[in-house]
Amino acid sequence: MSGSASDNTVQPASFAFTAENLAKAKAAIAKYPPGRQRSAVMPILDIAQRQEGWLPLAAMNAVAEMLDLAPIRVYEVATFYTMFQLKPVGKVHMQVCTNLPCMLRGSDEIVETCKRELGVGLGETTADGKFTLSEVECLGACVNAPVIWIGDDYYEDLDADSTRKIIAQLKAGEMPNAGSQTGRKGAAPIGGPTTLKTIAGGEA
């Protein structure tokens, strides 16, 4: 769990930013006044996670050194936020929301579909290491429930069929279209707008 790092995770011995990511990290630090570099801890952890796919201890230690922080201060931040992955995850991390609005709109079915299609349970990674399925708390997209979050995108208004389609596309190495899977625009009412039809973008 989050209390200590001493589980079975195999930790790489070292970590180094790529030149490109190092430049990004430096740019993140430069956004804050001198002496306040620790404020950049979350963006830099995010850069490290994007580079490695997850956050190994070595990366957290490197970030601590970079920001002149005690390593424990970085661990505190990284363990607080569920978006930081402290264990390796698959290339595609499917995070299914199961909070109340999603559940009412059928997230149980979505979870079941994912489990069936991927052949893994919640919190598990497929044997080929490509997919990880997790359950997450509210993603704040209740109006488009149920929702799966993959990479930087939300896949909304799901049902079993569209979920299967998305997984099939991902398995084939394609990138499915993000957003609502029923074709509605943003959070507009199903069946198109009922008010303000005349203004630009009012039409569904």
Place this chain on the structure above:
Amino acid sequence: MPKLTIDGREVEVAAGTTILQAADYLGIEIPRFCYHERLAIAGNCRMCLVDVEKSPKPVASCAMPVAEGMVVHTDTPQIKKARGGVLEFLLINHPLDCPICDQGGECDLQDEVMAYGFDRGRYHENKRAVKDKDFGPLVKTTMTRCIHCTRCVRFITEVAGVPELGATGRGENLEIGTYVEKALSSELSGNIVDLCPVGALTSKPYAFMARPWELKKTESIDVFDALGANIRVDTRGNAVMRVLPRLNDDVNEEWLGDKSRFAVDGLLRQRLDRPYLRKDGKLQPISWSEALAAIAAKVKGLGGAKLAAIAGDMADCEAMTALKDLFGKLDSPNLDCRQDGAKLGGSPRASYLFNSTVAGIEDADVLLLIGTNPRVEAPVLNARIRKRYLKGGFSVAAVGPKANLTYKHEYLGDQTAILSAIADGSHPFAAVLKAAKKPMLILGQGALARVDGDILLGLARKIAETTGMVADGWNGFNVLHLAAARVGGLDLGFLPGAGGRDVEGILAGAEKGEISVVYLLGADEIDMSRLGKAFVIYQGHHGDAGAHRADVVLPGAAYTEKDATYVNTEGRVQRTNLAVFPPGEAKEDWKILRALSEAMNKVLPYDTLGKLRARMAEVNPLFAGINAIAPASWGSFGADGVPAADPLASPVDNYYMTDPISRASRTMAECTARFVGCAHKRTGTNG
């Protein structure tokens, strides 16, 4: 200054004071778990809720600054209910294991439950369980009991300056720990046991040993370093169960080093509990009268020049006075209390004191450390330096051992030539010192206990004088001692008399056969192999190096077993109190010397502690003023010359074992095994 009313009582406090502090000032009790006056305010336990008029909700008083005209109520039924609710939440995951918890009887949570607790639990779900952490051989963890007040995290980060503890995870999964499993590497880690308001952090060596109500509490003084921390010795029967710090803002605030706290199990091991005499090469038990008679017979007829006495690092002033007077009667000038050969002593007194005082560190703005690593030589004093450092506007530089101090400092090197350069103004740091308003330096025994110690002392004086450290109302020249007995010995003049030998001279004389009898008053840190064929009398409490070499062993009392006077590195005269009686036939040290004087027919003119203390005040009037500090006058001291090129080092390489008691302690042996190997590797990383 804002004026407010708390429970109908008006009080005026400085702006920025919190409601809780104002209430404390009035003596109104507000329960708290996370708030601690010496730590940053966290405001996360919510136990200190109070009612503030015109505020819609109860307010956490520890984090709320007072405002003009505030009307606060701390004892309304609504507040009692609110606190009861907070407590009920704290208890949701707190186990009901008080009967097997070491905190029982001195637990803040237990106490508050007595005041605010609900009479039954309304929570039927499972309590969460948290895996215990390994914090090393000193602190035992039962993390299931933790209520997440974060006092330990704040102490380790702020005061100890070794940020290793943190709160990881969140919500239900929040845990206090190091995340990456490791032992706390602070020399002050024992203090988190005191700070923990529940039984999550308890003392590992003291685990299941005693209940607080069984203990007799005796106020005393610590002797494991020269700081003279104020302590409370808790005893049961005739055993010291534990040592806790006592409040003294001028000395140790309320902290205590780990050695001072945990080495006391050494008081029960390796003790000398009856006199011994070496017969046929082996120490054989004998009676007191035989032992004293044997010494008297040996000394009889020998001239004073053939006798010598060395006082050890834990010798008390009473015993040193008696021994000095006895040697005076024997016409021997060969006395020394400086086992390590430190080039200190004589006048002026300012030359061997921590003149700016420990509390005075907080007024300084620049600090130069010379030949010292205060983190291991006096960890509580080091915490005071860190406290000053955290306030800002404080620069520290070190000439001497490269140490992992707990504050940022400029490391100038370990070459003595740097000191010469600072003294003549050619080193850039001299300008920093000169520009400072209240500069100070701390001169360690690593610089003084060398052949050229007097030259380095002279250089330090020159640095102090040329950079304006000695001014009206401020003296920034400080000597940090290692031995609790040292300043007392110097104040009593336990030093070579006219034509007398110092430690080096005594050892050289014993080797050559010029010294026939050596009296060791708890002196174990000298090279015993150099005592040659001399007849060695060892008076002390532990079977250490001295007793091993001795021809006669006189069992004395350890610091917890006598009413004794010690003078700390600042020159503060403090007294220990007898907490337990010396074991077996061991006696208080001055009484042994008084009895010996009678056996020698050189009777010392005092037979009560009161008369002896009157004699001490006669030798040096300072001993009449207990707990007080008298500013010492300045003068010329030290020698001129060019110091040797040897690098400056700290004399302490293992903080956990520096004296006969800590060497006999099992706990300290565990700490040594656990920390000292890696401590060497750590040295030099940034602090």
